[in-house]
Amino acid sequence: MASLEKTGVMAALNPKQDPGFPIDRPIVLVGMMGAGKTTVGRRLAKALGLAFRDADAEIEKAAGMSVSELFEKHGEASFRQGEAKVIARLLAGAPIVLATGGGALTNAATRALIRDKGVSIWLRADVDTLVRRATRRPTRPLLKNGDPRETIARLLSERTPFYAEATLTIDSQPGAHNRTVAAILGALAAHSTSRTGA
Ligand code: S3P
Numbered sequence: 482m483a484s485l486e487k488t489g490v491m492a493a494l495n496p497k498q499d500p501g502f503p504i505d506r507p508i509v510l511v512g513m514m515g516a517g518k519t520t521v522g523r524r525l526a527k528a529l530g531l532a533f534r535d536a537d538a539e540i541e542k543a544a545g546m547s548v549s550e551l552f553e554k555h556g557e558a559s560f561r562q563g564e565a566k567v568i569a570r571l572l573a574g575a576p577i578v579l580a581t582g583g584g585a586l587t588n589a590a591t592r593a594l595i596r597d598k599g600v601s602i603w604l605r606a607d608v609d610t611l612v613r614r615a616t617r618r619p620t621r622p623l624l625k626n627g628d629p630r631e632t633i634a635r636l637l638s639e640r641t642p643f644y645a646e647a648t649l650t651i652d653s654q655p656g657a658h659n660r661t662v663a664a665i666l667g668a669l670a671a672h673s674t675s676r677t678g679a
Pocket residue numbers: 512513514515518537548581582583584585620621622623
């Protein structure tokens with residue numbers, strides 16, 4: 482049980498404030514829409530005793546409109562500019578858990594910033610899982626036209642080289658977000674040990 486405590490697995494099952502390893506950088510969740518970044522991120526933050534921020538929600542707050550409206554009224558390029566600014570602001574403060582939008586890493590400056598300032602975690606999931614989760618609600622502008630499966634498969638293949646640069650890769654467990662959180666906590670503990678040599 483002691484080693485489970487140390488890896489933080491118990492923290493995921495029974496949230497508490499001591500992860501058992503130092504957190505000196507923001508933890509940045511990256512990956513496709515539908516990977517579970519927001520749900521997993523919120524639970525991870527709770528387990529680590531950190532604040533949670535969702536980049537899309539912050540963009541919506543700053544713009545005073547939904548992501549869909551932003552895409553419609555100002556276009557994707559303008560959304561991407563806002564997204565890069567918001568992520569830069571969120572990474573400048575105290576360590577948090579940050580869920581990024583699926584396309585955030587298509588911006589080179591955002592990629593460099595996350596690499597320099599954060600510990601990034603690619604929440605990896607297969608196309609079936611992504612399609613199932615991302616189409617539950619009709620809120621994703623990029624899935625409004627065309628076949629969602631084709632769009633998701635294409636974006637995943639275009640973006641995989643960026644996601645694969647993440648510090649850690651964790652497979653999103655179908656249907657069981659707490660298991661994903663536990664896997665992240667274990668990987669973070671191992672990563673922290675390898676960095677500090679503790
Ligand atoms: C996008 C993903 C969305 C949101 C926007 C664009 C993308 O975020 O930022 O619709 O390009 O993949 P989620 O990954 O949180 O769905």
